Amino acid sequence: DVRAVTREGDLLGAHWARGGGAAGQGLLQVRATLDAAVAALDEARARAEQTAEALDGAGDAETEAQTGLDAAQVTAAHAQSGVGQAQAELDRVRARLREADAAAAQEAKHEARLQAAAAAARQEAERLGRAVLTGQDHRGRDAEGLAALEERFAVADVEPAEEEFDTEIRDELHDRVQELRTLEMEARLAVRTAEERVRAITGRADALEQQAARERRDRAQAVERRRRRERQARVAKAVVHGCRVALHRIEDSLVVAVAERAATEAARAARDEELKIVRTRVREFGTQLERLVNVVHGSEVARAEQRLRLEQLETRALEEYGMEVEGLIGEYGPDQPVPAADPEDMPEPYDRAVQEKRARAADKQMTLLGKVNPLALEEFAALEERHAFLTSQLEDLKKTRKDLFEIVKDVDQRVQEVFSAAYADTAEHFEGIFGRLFPGGEGSLSLTEPEDMLATGIEVSARPPGKKVKRLSLLSGGERSLVAIAFLVAVFKARPSPFYVLDEVEAALDDTNTQRLIGVFEELRESSQLIVITHQKRTMEGADALYGVSMRGDGVSQVISQRLREPEPA
DSSP states (O other), X not given: OOOEEOTTSOEEOSSOEEOOSSSSOOHHHHHHHHHHHHHHHHHHHHHHHHHHHHHHHHHHHHHHHHHHHHHHHHOGGGHHHHHHHHHHHHHHHHHHHHHHHHHHHHHHHHHHHHHHHHHHHHHHHHHHHHHHHHHHHHHHHHHHHHHHHHHHHHHHHHSOOSSOOOHHHHHHHHHHHHHHHHHHHHHHHHHHHHHHHHHHHHHHHHHHHHHHHHHHHHHHHHHHHHHHHHHHHXXXXXXXXXXXXHHHHHHHHHHHHHHHHHHHHHHHHHHHHHHHHHHHHHHHHHHHHHHHHHHHHHHHHHHHHHHHXXXXXXXXXXXXXXXXXXXXXXXXXXXXXXXXXXXXXXXXXXXXXXXXXXXXXXXXXXXXHOOOOXXXXXXXXXXXXXXXXXXXXXXXXXXXXXXXXXXXXXXXXHHHHHHHHHHHHHHHHHHHHHHHHSTTOEEEEEESOTTOTTTOOEEEEEEOTTOOOSSGGGSOHHHHHHHHHHHHHHHHHHSOOSEEEEESTTTTOOHXXXXXXXXXXXXXXXXXXXXXXXXXXXXXXXXXXXXXXXXXXXXXXXXXXXXXXXXXXX
């Protein structure tokens, strides 16, 4: 029933403890304060990031303003509009700087609150540390008392007492010992819990101190950026003033330049008029000169052509007729009479047009005659010999063609006979096989062109029992499969083969039709060997041997076989 009060205000009992409020906050209050400080710290970080973004935006805006001022200084024609934009941008930068200063002051206040919360957390951690030490001292004293009681209890159990003790006292002492042990365990757990909380609070306090240091560092950087932006703003203001001074000077220069340009344009207009007159005269003289040059050049070309033609004619006369120019002119000149076309007529005077016409007619006749070929007789003999050879070859080809036609006729006749016989046998067997596969049904084969056996086709007529079907496309999948199998088996029976390979022919058949098909297979296996690929158990049961492909555990395929019945002796 003893209660103890520590100097820090903690109230301790045998089975309970209550924290005091005089010296500092309790553990729950410290935890709540710490959580509030962490939340406030996160909010401060977010605000600091927003402030940094605002300062960066202000810096970018100031940089843009500086760029605009430089562009205004370079392009003097748009200086006035650049100055106005720079002034507006400068005002925006100043407003952003004021906002950044206000945000920095708010962050400073928030940082002070965080520092105060961190200091309170440290004080609470120190108080809890002292409480832990006190608890450890109490635990030591309780442990000593417990050990003494245990020793006394052991001595009381070992040594016989001179007089009989009361069992109720002994049981009470035993219960007291158990309670003390329980209290000791609870005290140890409380001390361990308090130590863990002290370490956690200490870590949070260190984190808050680091965060406060970062906040101070960020605030210092923000102050430095604000100073730099103030310097840049002052520089921008000076640049704006310089731009205004330059603008006034440029306006004065523009007035002088406009006057000089007006005078220069007037002088240039006068010179342009004079230049137009001179260019017109130059064009006229150039046209006359070009016309004269063309005339002179044409005359020179014509004279050169005439000289070349005369030289060609002189060379031709000398080469073809062996006469010099003087003799040719003396005998056949234009002053000499020209013989008439008829030798009996008298010579007639030279007329250039008439003689040119006679010359063209003579050239045409000579062209028609062509040149004389001295090897014409030899070429004629060779062509006559080749003509005789080709004639003999043509006769041989005609004879060979006639023989081939006879062979083709015999082959066609033989093909017709073989096809007719095979068709008759196949049609007969088809009716029997169809009747077995479709009991009560009718099936037949017919020719599309019976008159022309070489170009005819085969039509399959099938009518299962109980149906009136005119086209095979109206049959079911299994019925069409049975019709196809019936046709193939009819061909097999008409013209047997040593063996047949069938690939899942009964895949679309039901059990009844499969059993009928197996009966047909039994007939075929009497004269031929059947190799059937199937997944049907009924078909496998009727086989002599089974072959399958299996995959082992290592992924390698393996062929396995099983003989169901021994082959019959030949």
